[in-house]
Each structure stands twice: as structure tokens, then as C-alpha cells.
Amino acid sequence: MPDCGGRSVGWAQSKMVAVQVIVGGLLLGAIYALFSSGLTLIWGMMNFINFAHGEFVMLGMYAALMVVVWVGGGPAIFAIAAAVALGALGVAIYFSLIREVIRGPMLAQILSTFGLALLLRYTAFWIFSANFVSLPQNALSGTVNLAGIYLPIAQLVAGVVAVTLTVALHLLLTRTTVGSRLLAVAEDRTAAMLMGIRPDRMQALAWGLSAGAAGIAGALMATSYPWSPSVGETFGLIAFVVVALGGFGSVLGSLYAGLIIGLIQAASAFWLGAIYKDIVVYGLFVALLWLRPQGLMGKA
Amino acid sequence: MCVVLLAAALLLFPVVFSGAFARDIGVAFLLAAISASAWNIVGGYAGQVSVGHSMFFGLGAYAPLLFYTLFGWSPIAGIPIGIVLSIALAVVIGLPTFRLSGHYFSMATIAVAELIRIFVGTWDFVGAAVGLQGPATARGWWDLTFRSELPYYYIFLAVLGIVLATTAFIERRRFGFYLRAIKSSERAARSLGVPVRRTKMQALALSAAFTSVAGSLYAAKTGFIDPDSGFGILVSVQMVIVAALGGAGMLFGPLVGALILIPLQIASNSWFGGGGSGLTYILYGGIIVLIARFEPGGLFELWYRLVPERWRRAYAA
Numbered sequence: 001m002p003d004c005g006g007r008s009v010g011w012a013q014s015k016m017v018a019v020q021v022i023v024g025g026l027l028l029g030a031i032y033a034l035f036s037s038g039l040t041l042i043w044g045m046m047n048f049i050n051f052a053h054g055e056f057v058m059l060g061m062y063a064a065l066m067v068v069v070w071v072g073g074g075p076a077i078f079a080i081a082a083a084v085a086l087g088a089l090g091v092a093i094y095f096s097l098i099r100e101v102i103r104g105p106m107l108a109q110i111l112s113t114f115g116l117a118l119l120l121r122y123t124a125f126w127i128f129s130a131n132f133v134s135l136p137q138n139a140l141s142g143t144v145n146l147a148g149i150y151l152p153i154a155q156l157v158a159g160v161v162a163v164t165l166t167v168a169l170h171l172l173l174t175r176t177t178v179g180s181r182l183l184a185v186a187e188d189r190t191a192a193m194l195m196g197i198r199p200d201r202m203q204a205l206a207w208g209l210s211a212g213a214a215g216i217a218g219a220l221m222a223t224s225y226p227w228s229p230s231v232g233e234t235f236g237l238i239a240f241v242v243v244a245l246g247g248f249g250s251v252l253g254s255l256y257a258g259l260i261i262g263l264i265q266a267a268s269a270f271w272l273g274a275i276y277k278d279i280v281v282y283g284l285f286v287a288l289l290w291l292r293p294q295g296l297m298g299k300a
Numbered sequence: 301m302c303v304v305l306l307a308a309a310l311l312l313f314p315v316v317f318s319g320a321f322a323r324d325i326g327v328a329f330l331l332a333a334i335s336a337s338a339w340n341i342v343g344g345y346a347g348q349v350s351v352g353h354s355m356f357f358g359l360g361a362y363a364p365l366l367f368y369t370l371f372g373w374s375p376i377a378g379i380p381i382g383i384v385l386s387i388a389l390a391v392v393i394g395l396p397t398f399r400l401s402g403h404y405f406s407m408a409t410i411a412v413a414e415l416i417r418i419f420v421g422t423w424d425f426v427g428a429a430v431g432l433q434g435p436a437t438a439r440g441w442w443d444l445t446f447r448s449e450l451p452y453y454y455i456f457l458a459v460l461g462i463v464l465a466t467t468a469f470i471e472r473r474r475f476g477f478y479l480r481a482i483k484s485s486e487r488a489a490r491s492l493g494v495p496v497r498r499t500k501m502q503a504l505a506l507s508a509a510f511t512s513v514a515g516s517l518y519a520a521k522t523g524f525i526d527p528d529s530g531f532g533i534l535v536s537v538q539m540v541i542v543a544a545l546g547g548a549g550m551l552f553g554p555l556v557g558a559l560i561l562i563p564l565q566i567a568s569n570s571w572f573g574g575g576g577s578g579l580t581y582i583l584y585g586g587i588i589v590l591i592a593r594f595e596p597g598g599l600f601e602l603w604y605r606l607v608p609e610r611w612r613r614a615y616a617a
Contacts, residue, residue, distance in 0.1 A: 049403040051351070051410070101592050105483075106402045107548055108596035110349040111540065114406075115588025118537060122581040233533070237414055240407050275422050282415035289396040289408055 020149050021270045022263060027151075027159030028221075029262015034162040035217035035235065036242035036254040037169050038210035044249030045186045045206040046102060048109060052093075052117040054236025056211045059120065060086050060218025061227050062128060065135060074139045075157070079219040086215025087208040094207035099200065117236065124229035134226035158220035163255070169213065170251040182206060186249075234278065241285040247295030257295070306555075307461075314453050323449035329562045330456035331518055336542035336554035337463045338510030343540065344548035345467075345476065346503040347483030348398075349406050352413030353539050356386040356508040358420070358530030360515025365432040365525055375434060375444045379516045386512035390504045398500045402486075410533070417531035431526030434519060444520040452521050459517060463510050468551055470506075479503055483549065511539070534581065541584055544591050547600030556599055 039053045050056075063082040067073065071081075093116070101112040140154035173179040184192040185202040192199055221227075242261050246253030261281060269277035288295070310330075314323050335357060342348050363385060364378025393412055397405040421429045435443045446452060470476045478499045481489035490496045519525045529535070538561075546557030568580045595602050 043403075047401060047403070049407055051406075097589065097593055101596075104592070104596050106347050107343070107349055107544065108592040110351065110403065110406045111544060111588050111596075112592035114351055114540070115585045115590075115592060117585070118581055119585030119589060122578045122585060125578045126582060233414075237411055240411055244407075275418075279415065279419050279422070282411055282418070285408075285411050286392075286415065289393075293396055293400055293404070 016148060017270075020151075021266050023149055023151065024155065025263040025266025026259055027155045027262070028266065029259040030159040030162040030166070031217050031221050031258075032238055032242055032262050033166045033255045033258025034220070035214045036239040036246070036258050037166050037251045038213035038217075039239045040243045040246065040249055040251060040254045041169070041173075041206055041213075042210045043243065044251075045182065045203060048098070048102065049113070049240075050210070051110070051113040051236065052120055053210070053214055053239050054234065055117050055120040055124075055232040056086055056090070056214035057218040057221070057235040057239075058124060058227065058229060058232035059089070060215035061222040061231070062124065063215060064219035064222045065133060068135055068138070075154075075219075075223060079161075079216050082219035083212045083216035086218075087212030089215075090207040090209075090211025091204050093211070094204045098207065099203070117232070121229055121232050124232070128229060130228055130230070132226040132228045135222050138223065140223050152224055154223035158223055162217060162220055165213065165216065166251065166255045166258075169209065170255070172209075173251060178205070237278075238281065241281055241288075243295070244285055244288050244293075245295055250295070253295060306552075310457055310460075314450055320449065323453060325562060325566060327449055327452050327456060327521065328566070329558050330453065330460055331514060331521070332538060332542050332558040332562050333555050334456065334460050334463055334517070335511055335514035335539045336546075336557060337460065337467060338507050338514055339539040340507075340543045340548060340550075340554050341467060341470070341510070342500075342503045342507035344543055344550070344553065345470075345479040345483065346500055347479075347549070348402060348500055348504065349540075350409040350504075350507075350536070351406050351540060352409030352411070352533075352536050353507075353511050354531050354533065354535035355389060355409070355413040355416050356511035357515035357518070357535050357539075358413075358416065358525075358527075359385045359389065360512030361519035361525045361530045362420070362426060362432065362515075363512075364516050365434050365519050366426055368434055369427075369432055375516065375520050379513060382512040382516050383509045386508040387505045390508035391501070394501045394504045398497045398504075410536070413531055413533065413536060417527050417533075420531060421527040427526070429527060431524060431529075434523035436523070445523060452517075456517055459513060464551065464555075466506075466510075471551060475499065475502070480549070537581070537584060537588075541588055541591075544596075544598055545587060547598030548596075550598065550600045553598055553600050560599075 035053070035057050038056070039050060042048055042050050042053075060082040063085045064078040067078040067081045071077070097112055097116070101108045140152075140157055143150050143152050144156065146156075171179075173182060181192070181197045182202050182205065184195065184197055185199045189199045192202075238261065242254050242257045245260065246255070246257030261284075264284065265277045265281055268280040272280065313326050317323065317326070335353070338356075339350065339353050343350050343353075360379070360382035363382030364375035367373040367378045367381065368375055389412075393405075393408055397408045420426055426432065435445045437445065444455075470479075478489070478494050481492070481494050482496055482499060486496055515530065519530075522529075542557035542561050543554045544557070545561060546555060546559075547553030564583075565580055568583060591598065
């Protein structure tokens with residue numbers, strides 16, 4: 001490059017772009033952390049992997065859209081509506097399906113939510129079609145300039161809310177009576193029962209919290225990204241990778257891991273190309289299997 | 301006796317039903333039965349539920365067509381290469397995950413299958429998203445490219461025979477007892493001296509090898525492969541549902557499952573039209589959930605439970 005001045009401007013610009021990519025990745029990662037904390041909660045409670053978790057996120061996105069279109073209202077309303085709707089679905093699925101299969105063989109446990117994922121995914125394809133949709137203009141549209149970094153308001157708000165909720169879930173589990181009851185059931189179902197805790201209610205609550213977290217994460221993500229029914233599969237796999245990195249059963253672990261995965265994904269999409277971002281993340285999963293199967297903060 | 305009747309029925313099927321459509325269904329049935337029987341070894345007998353078996357199917361499907369495209373080799377030469385690659389991949393996945401809970405293995409299989417699918421879709425060497433094509437016209441029988449369905453039918457039937465005979469052989473050996481012991485309680489099996497990890501690894505490798513052969517047969521028959529038809533999640537779904545519907549861990553479970561599911565699939569595709577394959581998968585999802593919830597043993601177990609009861613009632617009356 002002949003022009004030194006141009007190069008220094010280019011360097012400053014690329015530095016800004018790098019910061020922008022990093023911040024964007026962390027904000028998306030915060031949402032990954034939120035829905036992954038739901039998956040890790042169920043694992044911690046009952047040693048059970050929910051293969052339909054990504055579909056819960058996808059349904060949260062459509063729930064937000066339906067609320068906006070049919071009822072109206074701002075982001076707070078549709079986000080809470082999506083959380084409540086998915087939470088209710090989670091509780092219903094616990095009582096109708098999970099409570100029975102958890103006593104059954106491994107095959108039944110895995111096939112139950114795997115079949116559920118297919119059922120939800122293809123029903124969504126059937127109802128909503130495979131076309132990408134996005135939320136109409138809302139209070140979060142527009143961008144904000146933070147010290148030279150331009151950020152969509154929606155991403156910023158969604159990221160902050162997601163981190164807050166994930167921390168709140170962690171505090172709920174570690175600092176409150178309800179949290180102690182949940183952990184007591186996870187530790188020893190029978191002993192918890194003898195202490196006057198109803199395990200069924202606690203596990204149903206865990207499913208409600210888990211699916212509710214997925215639902216609100218979906219609604220938050222819907223404010224800034226277009227989606228189709230196929231995103232459920234991707235989010236489900238991302239949640240696996242986040243939980244594998246953060247450690248099974250650790251909400252705090254999934255917070256750190258979600259941020260890391262968001263960052264890695266944004267960086268690889270930017271510097272390697274968009275098609276490689278999932279390859280890098282899933283490749284990381286295989287590497288984790290070999291190197292540190294218990295994750296950053298997990299117990300094996 | 302039953303086995304002889306079954307073999308006779310399968311051998312005579314294309315003779316009795318000589319229409320192209322019936323033979324096409326017959327070939328589809330055999331392919332589904334082969335891959336589900338292969339899945340059954342690790343998923344049914346050992347109870348290690350893989351939901352990403354498409355990775356072995358896809359390797360088996362890609363290998364023959366890749367070496368045909370590169371060097372003009374006969375697809376037959378690619379089959380052992382697919383088997384070797386599949387066993388290697390089985391080791392890569394099995395070694396780390398078989399130390400952990402069974403859920404971890406399932407999660408790893410689906411993630412790795414998806415990783416490979418996306419990767420193959422971006423890799424020009426293997427045709428990227430477009431895929432690979434086989435021989436358009438056969439240079440000889442060794443190209444496995446026939447105009448009629450009949451040679452495919454009997455080749456597939458022979459392979460199904462080999463897979464089922466191997467499974468039946470295993471069932472009665474010490475290895476088969478190890479597998480069932482691991483399935484019912486890994487901890488108990490280990491404490492009785494069963495080499496748990498090695499046994500699971502061997503079951504996965506064997507299952508991967510047979511699944512790879514099923515993929516090679518599919519590629520030879522269709523003469524074409526792309527990332528979705530090789531490594532797509534629906535390929536894995538079909539193996540799981542066919543085996544689980546009939547009865548996972550039962551020798552003839554996959555046969556019963558395929559007998560019900562393949563006609564159902566063809567019927568629902570024609571009822572709902574070309575765009576209706578989504579409805580077929582809604583149906584699949586529903587069936588899988590119902591099996592898991594009400595009858596994890598599949599139709600075979602249902603049959604064993606219901607039929608003697610009726611007999612008892614008949615004799616009592």
C-alpha cells in the first residue's frame with residue numbers, strides 16, 4: 001500500500017469493526033446463555049437432555065410474532081407473553097410426557113423429546129411455512145451510537161435483559177427457598193419427598209422455567225433477527241455446545257459459555273465467512289468431547 | 301418355521317408383484333430394513349440411542365460415488381472405503397462419549413452428523429451442496445447400475461440377510477448377553493465384569509459398518525447423493541423410527557417397522573402431494589412420541605403382551 005495515511009485510517013476503521021463484531025457477538029451470546037441455561041437446568045434436575053429445546057426457542061419467536069400481530073403491544077408485552085406461553089407448554093409437556101418416560105428405558109427418554117422436536121418443527125413448517133419472517137417495527141427499532149460503535153437498540157436491550165435473566169435464574173437456584181427445593185429434588189428425590197417437598201411440582205416448575213427461558217430468549221432474538229421454523233434445530237445444537245462448554249447443570253457456566261460461543265461465532269462468521277460459523281462451533285463441541293467432557297464448570 | 305416363511309415371502313415378492321411400483325416399494329422396504337437393523341445393533345441391543353446415524357450412511361453413500369468421480373472406480377471399490385471411514389468415525393465419537401451418560405452419546409451423534417452435513421455442503425471436493433453422481437450407464441455389472449429394479453432387490457435382500465444373520469449370531473453369543481446387560485444396567489454389568497466400554501465400542505463399530513453399506517447401496521441405486529439425502533437428520537430419523545416402531549433390540553423389529561412405515565410413507569406422500577413431505581414428518585414425530593410414551597418396546601412387545609392374554613381367555617372359556 002503506497003499511502004501511509006490511508007493505511008492508518010484503514011487500521012483504525014478495522015479496529016472499530018473488530019470491536020463492533022466482538023460486542024455484537026457478546027450480545028447474541030447473552031441470548032444463547034439464556035436459552036442454554038434452560039437446557040442445563042433440566043439436565044441438572046433430572047439428568048435428562050431435552051432435544052426439543054431449540055424448538056421451544058423457535059416457538060417463542062412465533063409466539064412473539066402472533067402477539068404483536070393479533071394483540072399488539074410493545075416488546076415488554078410480547079416477551080412476557082412468549083415466556084408465559086412457553087412456560088405453560090413446558091409444564092404441560094412435563095405432566096403429559098416427561099413424567100412418564102423418565103421412569104422408562106433410555107430409549108424412551110431420548111426418543112420422547114427427539115420425536116417432540118420433529119413434531120414441533122414440522123408442525124411449525126406446516127402452519128407458518130418455510131419462509132423467513134421478522135417482527136414489524138417496534139419500540140426497539142433503530143440504532144444507538146455508543147462511543148463510536150453503532151449498535152441496534154434491539155440487540156443491546158435483548159443482550160442486557162438476557163444476561164439479567166440468566167443471572168436471576170442462577171440466583172433463584174442458589175439463594176432462594178424454591179431454589180433449594182429444586183436442588184434438593186435434583187440431589188435425592190426420595191429424601192426431598194421425606195422433607196415435605198413434592199418432587200413432581202418441583203420438576204414441573206423446572207420444565208416451566210426452562211421452556212419459559214427458551215421462550216423469552218426467542219422473543220428477544222426475534223426483535224433483531226429474521227427466522228423460519230428451521231432455526232430450532234440450529235439453536236438446539238448451539239444449546240448443546242454451550243452446555244457442554246459450560247458444564248452440565250451449571251447455570252453460571254452456561255452464562256460464560258454462551259458469551260464465549262456468541263463471540264466465537266461472530267468472529268468466525270466475520271473473518272472466515274458466514275457459512276463456517278456453525279462448522280467452527282460444532283467442531284468446538286467435538287474437540288470438547290475429547291479434551292474436557294465435563295465442561296468449564298461442570299462435574300463429569 | 302416363521303423364518304423360512306418370511307424368507308420365502310421376501311424371495312418371491314418381486315416374482316408375484318412384477319409391477320415397477322411394487323418392486324420400487326420392495327427395494328425401499330429392504331433399504332429401510334437394512335439401515336434400521338444396523339442401527340438396532342447399537343441403538344436397540346446395546347441401548348445406546350444414536351440420533352445421528354446418518355453420518356455413517358452418508359460416508360457409505362459418498363465413498364463409492366467420490367471414487368467413481370475421481371478415478372472412475374467401480375462403486376464396489378468404494379464400499380470398503382466407506383466402511384473403514386465409518387468405523388474410524390465411530391471410534392472418534394465412541395471413545396470419549398462412552399465414558400459418560402447415555403444422553404451424552406445421543407447429543408454427540410446428532411451434533412457430529414450435523415457438523416458433517418454442513419461441512420460436506422461447503423466442500424467443493426465432494427460436490428458441495430450439489431452432491432455427486434454415479435455412472436449414468438453401466439460399463440458392466442460391476443458398476444451396480446441396472447435398469448431394472450430386480451437386481452437391486454436381490455442384492456439388498458442378500459445384504460439384509462447378512463445383517464440379520466450377523467445379529468442373530470451375536471444374540472446368542474457372549475457379546476449379545478453383554479449388550480443386553482449393558483442396556484438394562486450399565487453399573488450392574490460393569491460390576492459383574494462386563495467390559496462395558498469395549499463392548500459398546502464394538503457394537504457401534506459393527507453398526508456403523510453395516511449402516512455404511514446401506515448408504516453405499518442407496519447411492520448405487522439412486523446414482524446420486526447430496527448432503528441432505530446422505531447426512532440429513534431425516535435419514536437418522538428414519539432408522540430410529542423404523543427400529544423403534546417394530547421393536548428396538550428385537551431381531552425382526554426393524555422388519556416389522558419397515559413393513560408398516562414404508563407403505564405409510566409412500567401413501568402419505570401421495571395423499572398430501574409433493575409438498576406434503578412435511579406432514580409425513582409431523583406423523584413421524586407423533587409416532588415417535590407415542591412409542592416413547594406408551595410402548596417403548598415397540599409393536600413386538602405389544603404383540604407379546606396382548607396375544608397370550610387372548611389365548612388364556614380362549615382356553616378359560
